[in-house]
Amino acid sequence: ELKVEQNPLFLSMQEGKNYTIYCNYSTTSDRLYWYRQDPGKSLESLFVLLSNGAVKQEGRLMASLDTKARLSTLHITAAVHDLSATYFCAVDMGGGATNKLIFGTGTLLAVQP
Amino acid sequence: DAGVTQSPTHLIKTRGQHVTLRCSPISGHKSVSWYQQVLGQGPQFIFQYYEKEERGRGNFPDRFSARQFPNYSSELNVNALLLGDSALYLCASRLPGPYEQYFGPGTRLTVT
Numbered sequence: 001e002l003k004v005e006q007n008p009l010f011l012s013m014q015e016g017k018n019y020t021i022y023c024n025y026s027t028t029s030d031r032l033y034w035y036r037q038d039p040g041k042s043l044e045s046l047f048v049l050l051s052n053g054a055v056k057q058e059g060r061l062m063a064s065l066d067t068k069a070r071l072s073t074l075h076i077t078a079a080v081h082d083l084s085a086t087y088f089c090a091v092d093m094g095g096g097a098t099n100k101l102i103f104g105t106g107t108l109l110a111v112q113p
Numbered sequence: 114d115a116g117v118t119q120s121p122t123h124l125i126k127t128r129g130q131h132v133t134l135r136c137s138p139i140s141g142h143k144s145v146s147w148y149q150q151v152l153g154q155g156p157q158f159i160f161q162y163y164e165k166e167e168r169g170r171g172n173f174p175d176r177f178s179a180r181q182f183p184n185y186s187s188e189l190n191v192n193a194l195l196l197g198d199s200a201l202y203l204c205a206s207r208l209p210g211p212y213e214q215y216f217g218p219g220t221r222l223t224v225t
Binding site: 004031033035041042043044045048050088090092094098099100101102103104105106 | 144146148154155156157158161163168169171203205207211212213214215216217218219
């Protein structure tokens with residue numbers, strides 16, 4: 001059974017600091033997604049990573065995928081309060097027209113002024 | 114363009130009752146998936162439908178069922194509700210293949 005683990009589970013950081021969230025998964029997959037969720041809200045897609053070595057950046061967030069190590073990272077640069085949310089990685093266990101996302105445990109990020 | 118829509122937004126039911134949740138995918142998307150998110154946890158996969166056929170099923174009891182209609186909208190049905198079914202139910206749609214999945218606003222179900 002696929003397991004997707006994130007760490008840390010909770011991250012409190014000061015504005016302006018850098019940090020990395022890690023996502024480890026237990027079986028082979030080359031499709032990994034990152035989502036953001038604000039309290040009481042739905043999921044907002046951040047990144048789609050589809051191959052080994054894929055790197056994507058949007059604003060202060062950068063995501064990467066190492067399929068050999070079964071590891072994805074979400075790096076936060078110079079954090080601002082607006083980034084406070086819960087971040088999920090999700091591994092796609094499907095193929096072709098079939099998809100089944102297995103979500104990680106989530107990382108609650110709190111950016112303090 | 115309209116995103117994924119879900120109805121109702123909130124719902125309160127009593128144990129043992131039945132509930133139907135509805136989802137309309139983004140225009141042109143033929144794949145619809147359902148997820149359950151219990152408070153404080155990540156979403157858990159329930160079903161995926163593509164072209165009106167079930168393509169995947171998560172580890173949920175037979176009380177959970179779903180279907181997809183010719184216009185690609187979908188319903189999730191839950192029978193004999195339990196307190197543990199209280200959760201945010203999310204619907205997502207996507208194009209076939211390795212594309213991002215777009216989530217709807219969710220239906221918050223409370224079972225009392």
